[in-house]
Amino acid sequence: MTFDKRNLLATTVIAGIAMLGAVSAASAQTSAPKPAEPAANEVEELIVTGSRIKRSEFNSASPVTVITSESAELQGQVDTASILQSSILGATAQQINNNFTGFVTTGGNGANTLSLRGLGAQRSLTLINGRRAGPAGIGGTVGPFDLNVIPSSVVDRTEILTGGASSIYGSDAIAGVVNIMTKRNSDEGEMAVYANVPFSKGGEVYRANISKGWTFSRGYVNVAGDYYQSNGLRFKDRDYLNCPQDYTFDPTTGARRDLVMPDGSYKCLNTLTGIYIRGTARYIPDTTAVSNGWDLNGFRRVNGGLAAVTADLRTDLAGVQSAYSITCGSSTTGNCASPLAFARANQALQTTDSPLQGYRHAVSPVTRKSIFVSGGFDLTEKTEVYGELLLNRRESEQRSIRQIGPTINAANPGNPFNIVNNPSYVGPTGAPLAASAFSPIFVLPVTRDQSVDYARVVLGVRGVLPESLPVLGNWDWDIYGQYSKSSGDYGQDFIYNDRLLAVSGAARCNQALVTISANMPNATCPTNVNLGKVSTVAGSYLTPEEYAFLNGYEQGHTEYVYQYVEGSISGDLFKLPAGMVGAAVGFQLRKESLDDVPGYNSRNSNYNGAAASAETHGSDEVKELFGELEVPLLKNLPFIDNLTLNYSARYSDYKSYGSSSTYKAGLKWNINSTWALRANKGTSFRAPALYELYLGSSTSFLAQSTDPCYQYGTTAGVTDRQKTNCAALGIAPNSTHGLAGSYTIFAKGGVGYLEAEESDNKSIGIVFTPSFIDLNVSLDYSELTVNNQVQRYGASNILDSCLDAPDFPTSSYCSLITRNTDVNSATFGAVLTVSDAYLNVAKQWNNAIDLSAVYRHELPHGTLTVTGQFTWTLDWYTQLTGGAPAFKNQGFTGYPDFAGRTGVAYNQGDWTVTWATQMIGKTSDVDDAISGYGTDLIAYRDQTAYVKRHIEFNATHDISVRRKFDDITVIAGINNVFDEQPPFYSTSSASRFSNMRLASSYDILGRRMFVNVSKKW
Secondary structure (H helix, E strand, O other): OOOOHHHOOOOOOOOHHHHHHOOOHHHHHOOOOOOOOOOOOOOOOEEOOOOOOEEOOOOOOOOEEEEEHHHHHHOOOOOHHHHHHOOHHHHOOOOOOOOOOOOOOOOOOOOOOOOHHHOOHHHEEEEEOOEEOOOOOOOOOOOOOOHHHOOHHHEEEEEEEEOOOHHHHOOOOOOEEEEEEEOOOOOOEEEEEEEEEEOOOOOOEEEEEEEEEEEEOOEEEEEEEEEEEEOOEEHHHOHHHHOOOOOEEOOOOOOEOOOEOOOOOEOOOOOOOOEEEEOOEEEEEOOOOOOOOOOEOOEEEOOOOHHHHHHOOOHHHOOOHHHOOOOEOOOEOOOOOOHHHHHHHHHHOOOOOOHHHHHOEEEOOEEEEEEEEEEEEEEEOOEEEEEEEEEEEEEEEEEEEEEEOOOEOOOOOOOOOOOOOOOOOEOOOOOEOOOOOEEEEEEEEEEEEEEEEEEEEEEEEEEEOOOOOOOOOOOEEEEEEEEEEEEEEEEEEEEEHHHHHHOOOOOOOOHHHOOOOOOOOOOOOOOOOOOOOHHHHOOOOOOHHHHHHHEEEEEEEEEEEEEEEEEEEEEEEEEEOOEEEEEEEEEEEEEEEEEEEOOHHHHOOOEOOOOEEOOEEEEEEEEEEEEEEEEEEEEEEOOEEEEEEEEEEEEEEEOOOEEEEEEEEEEEEEOOOOEEEEEEEEEEEEOOOHHHHHOOOEEEEEOHHHOOOOOOOOOOOOOHHHHHHHHHOOOOOOOOHHHOOOEEEEEOOOOOOOOOEEEEEEEEEEEEOOOOOOEEEEEEEEEEEEEEEEEEOOHHHHHHHHHOOOOOOOOOOHHHEEEOOOOOOOOOOOEEEEEOOEEEEEEEEEEEEEEEEEEEEEEOOEEEEEEEEEEEEEEEEEEOOOOOOOEEOOOEOOEOOEEEEEEEEEEEOOEEEEEEEEEEOOEEOOOOOOOOOOOOEEEEOOEEEEEOOEEOOEEEEEEEEEEEOOOEEEEEEEEOOOOOOOOOOOOOOOOEEOOEEOOOOOOOOOOEEEEEEEEEO
């Protein structure tokens, strides 16, 4: 056997019907790399994704989507993450990208992952050239593959196999497999530059790359370098981002019901800032305000709900509203027309729009530098040594704001709500008021940064066994090792908790309370520190000494090592009347380790108002055996051109939890040259990720009101059993837990009791390729169920389950909760801590239909190609426990039940023109009262308001033109041709991204132009 130098490293080639999955019309112009012409008596054999058996037929029992580099470039996409996340298999769910500034995400800030069908990035396996690729990221939750590490300039195509494939590829392949195939097979050199620039400022993307290949008599080498830069988009760069509004309406007239500012504009509601909280009242500093029973001297009260306004119209103020002078609306000044008008105008004065808000990143910036090398050398005519090297550095940053709100002691010298410090702190009659604690609410900028180095090395030997061997003669063999290491440093600004406590007590600053950070820089109390002064609260300004004392910056370090050895052999066993029986067997030995060391203050929980984490250390070892058979059952019979059965199985032994076994059976039935059917049924599994096993304790916080025992006598939804058990704890029905502060949630790994997730999957599909027209259509239906799903149960769910347990208080859920049991304490009954570890608790199932079509037509002067790719999610539910209700996912905002992409391309000689459309179906959070809200009417600022809890059908369009010259190719185009803005979503408990629902499916950059120029030599 002679090796084809252009395909030495090929492990998968998708052909035939699989090519129908190309993302855009441009893919119609691109096919899989063609093998060298075989000799007359030799049939070129290839491997299809989802199988390890070589075959001469270009088809597969499993549906596969192909995204070519050409189709991506014609749409102006040069980022691997955005290419895959915007595919229809990614568009129906939330994807973690650079929009998640300030959020805690798996893999840490800056990581970009892919969740196929929304089942979770940890349930989607990523391969590079058919081989498992190690994770990358920062923090204690590194697990899924980070798409940042592989530059799109080295990618030839990406093949996405949907459905379970653990029997072929092992753990994690529950939702599917993403196989990224790199470019090779060229003696040419190529250099390219790219720019994508929005018509409005912010979000620019630039890339430059160069590659060169060499082949020689016994081998080849390919080298590529890539530089990628994505500039950040700040909230101030787009009007629809910079001013989040409530976006509420009168249910009858449709008129806007938002708060209105004195200038007539609707109020921007970013983060609350510039506020003094005293008891239940909120104040802003105002030198014109006087004590009148509502305002205080120098402080204007601004949280006037209707009940509070009505209650405070007391006789000592003559019982009339004239005591309160405030601007109402855009044209009325002085007295308001009614208590409701006063309440609304008063609330509008709350400061929620600091200038710092606009400098937050809506899209965080990232810079990447990559080198990719691949090569091979023939040791003998039938033996080759080969290798790959990938080096990548990612530098990313997220700028945001944080809210500061300490409770300052009533006796603190900086407390303005104390007559000792503020002689004007008197009531309407001039009598001194009682000293009161207060909370100054203001914001400060915060920056997080990451630098992640990723290295991946593959080294292997493969060849063909001697023909003289019995049974195994002429079988292909391959053994290789893979080593990858992610090494990341991550830093962030934070507020020292011990130092904030030191300046919040009765003394101006109690040095003795500076304990954890005592040996850190600037640990000495500043002179005359005062967090209550107007310049700090209203201006979000700390003196340099105060800032240096309270603000810290520290770095953590994360390493993830992923290494394995795999060997396999494949070939023909024997011949049946319908053809040769193929087989493949192999093994894999794998070891991986995760080590994360956060900064000193994080490890010691010394962050104020921010999540802190302990160290995470863990490793696992895996031994696996796998095998596969392909049996041709029937051939050349009426209604059966070909009928083939494929069966694969795998046994996996994990040191962490035990063993798992999986199987998959697939059937291909070519009825004739026009019609074909395919079907699959099997099981898959996912071993607990290292972070799910070994995550060090991390802390977060939740309000006491999430406890079912909080005012359980009047709170809707509390069950009778929960009420009985709350009473058994001695908690009164009207208890507010003494207005205790938030309780602490400790999240940690579940080593010792976590088991593997298991899934069942099946699919059936039909393929239509008529001979009378150049048309290819495939339609597939799939069902997938994940059992024993690993996830954190959630603190509020733990509280609910404990109090609703028949075996209360000995339920295992109750053992995760601590309460204040001191009956003499003012906060008796309050929740103190909840341990929210990873558990095998959930179940998830997903049923979907996928449709792909390609139509080609030769015109007199060129070729017209029309493509379409669509997916419908029929059912997608999550159930936390067996007795709990199942929550519907599909069709809700962020999780559309329909996504589609269509494309039209016209190719004439050196010219190609394309038009592509991306579609997202309508979504609503109203329709289902169990999983959603069940209504679009809410109580809003003492009125009833209609809120927009749906997102209408959304479509964006791209156009491009390509011109090929002798050795230069130019592509120019426009993304989002009609400047479609992301759809607005009203204020709600659902996560919002400024005025929009937090959803990755919608374009927030707006219209932009792109140019790509490449030169070959």
